[in-house]
Amino acid sequence: MITLTPLQQYIFNQIKAFIESDASVFILRGYAGTGKTTMIKIIADYIAKTQKVVLMAPTGRAARVLASKTSREASTIHRAIYGDVAIRSNKTEDIADLDLKYIFPVNESNERIVAIIDEASMLCSRTIQQDLFQFGTDNLMNDLLTFVRPSFGGKLIFVGDPAQLPPVGESSSNALNQEFFKNKGLNVMGAELTEVLRQTGESAILKNAMKIRNLLDSNKRNRLVFEEKSGEVEKVEPGKLLECYLAERKNSNRNNCVVICYSNQSAYNYNKNIRESLYETPNPPLKAGDILMVVQNNYSLDRMNGELVPVFEVGAIIHQSAPVYVQNGGTKEKMIISFDFVQIKTSNGAGESVDCLLLLDLLNNGNACLSYNQQRALYINFRMRNQQLKPGTEEFGKALKSDKYYNCLKAKYGYAVTGHKCQGGEWGKVYVDYSGRTGMSDDCLRWAYTATTRAKNTLYVANFPHITPFSKFRIDPIQKCRNIESEFRVFDKVSPTLFHDDMSKDFLKAKYWSIVNNLNTSHYKVNSIISKPYVEMYYIQTPKGVEKFDIYYKASGVFQPAIAESNSEHTKTILMLLNDERSLQFAFNYIPSDKIHENLFNMIRSVCDGLSVQITNVVEHPEDFSIIYYLRTSGSYSYLKVYVNHNGFVTYAKPMSLIGTEDYELDAIIKEIKNNFV
DSSP: OOOOOHHHHHHHHHHHHHHHSSOOEEEEEEOTTSOHHHHHHHHHHHHTTTSEEEEEESSHHHHHHHHHHHTSOEEEHHHHHBOOOEEEEOOOSSGGGOOEEEEEOBOOOOSOEEEEESSGGGOOOSOOOOSSEEETTSOHHHHHHHHHOGGGTOEEEEEEOTTSOOOTTOSSOGGGOHHHHHTTTOOEEEEEEOSOOSSOTTOHHHHHHHHHHHHHTOSOOOOEEOOOBTTTEEEOOGGGHHHHHHHHHHHHOOSOEEEEESSHHHHHHHHHHHHHHHHTSSSOOOOTTOEEEEOSOBTTTTBOTTOEEEOOEEEEEEEEEEEEEEEETTEEEEEEEEEEEEEEEEEOTTSOEEEEEEEHHHHTSSOSSOOHHHHHHHHHHHHHHTTTSOTTSHHHHHHHHHOTTTTOBOEEESSEEEHHHHTTOOEEEEEEEOTTOOSSSHHHHHHHHHHHTTEEEEEEEESOOEEOOOTTOEEOOOEEOSOOOGGGOOBOOOOOOSSOOTTSOHHHHHHHHHHHHHHTTSSOEEEEEEEETTEEEEEEEETTEEEEEEEEBOTTSOBOOOEESSOOTTHHHHHHHHHOOTTOOBOOOOOOSSHHHHHHHHHHHHHHHHTTOEEEEEEEEGGGTEEEEEEEETTEEEEEEEEEOTTSOEEEEEEEETTGGGOHHHHHHHHHHHHHTO
């Protein structure tokens, strides 16, 4: 028997009134630990006595957690509201030229239902059109309303945390916004849970979460300092986070821990390093005991996007391929797309051991999902293996649904996940790398709040937000400099290239790999390079021939904008790709010498993260009490030389740029520091 607090009882009475009213939408907001899931169970049990209740969540992991905590069936929104897929394809003589689209219609029901949607902050309300899939009207919120049918008495209860991350591509969550539904002509009621129940008021995890939440409601954001408490919130040096995580995993031999980081690339790198440490070998193959995270719903296994699944056994690798026409510039080219599948034994949604095929190509790269052409290739491969089946027939549909290759498991390693992927999940011990999200913008704060609140027992933090004001700090006007010292960046171990010998500078090879990475997303490639003192001559293959570009550089390794020898329809795009240095890999391992320098670093890093400006290196110069922050700004390089006096006060900074006052990003950094920290 659950005993309700006075606030919970009040909200329960509000729900009762909502069910009897003409209102169609009820929004229940609540921050971390306020008992939202408990309220869902109480509400669902009450409504189910007289009406049909459908429990939903945006992701499979969140739906599974919801089902576990309410002892009721729950599903993803997509699975609940969309019907069986129909495949639309073009008529073509050459199967490699086959284009297709999967059409999922909105389910129709004559029943009057009450839909309860948990983790509603993730529910998308904008129209998203995709090359391969069409779900209803391509607007999930509108399709959900169509499914529930408020005009015929259907009702929706949205439950969510307003401080969590909104849907990708949206600045806020409309599912928790009453005005959004009022503008659609719907009557709305709402309430908010404010009492922390999940953990006691002494919880350091929730204290930090509340600090972040309060900043979201504040116009002045000038201080965020995490509280540390042994056994609950513990600071870990950036280079020690992985070591700390591995020690826990090896000692406990359990999967109740996870690393949370900002980007898909960071998650890929963490997963790679974790597995190499666990198996004590470079690039180990998939092994029994590995943990995977599903990245695409798999209905044959009843495994949903975001769920973590174990690998019990690993079998043989099977190769498949298909010819596909792909667009290359203005022409179509036929290419063979190959796939590697591996036989594994895992568990389905019911916890039963099952055999299936896992797609290795997706598992072992840094991409978040399959490309459109890869998806086409899977379907074409099925058609080639089943030429006797006619598309559109019942036999064809059954074969497609049961085909082990087409319905393979699409997953990534699940030791490290992104902030968006961790939503709806909880772990006993969570290791969060806040790099890239230590700013004070809404996006940074919501990410930090979401990652922080995934920990049930212990939160280990690295690169965490730490922001304090500097009362005596002043910044000089930007000055133009002629040179940047060679210490402005240090490269990690740089791989050899086909066009540079062992005597070539690391920055020349690093620039080459950066360009190759940029060109991988285009129709261009490096044909050859001629290296001369202070200039690299790049010959770029285009669909219409080879074009030459000169890239001059300074002795310190600063590259000037590329210069095209000729001009064509491709030149502008190639110049952009040659000049983009965001993928240069730096060995940036700065460790502050004392607390003052640590506070200064956290402040400047936070500002740069918030403005998406890259710090390339930080060097302390004790001989003149300065510390130099080297930056990649406005298509060039700049630096902030900051002076810290012998008493430990941050006194002033000299901003310098190769392009002087035209460096708008350096100017934005200075303004942000002045407005929020000085």
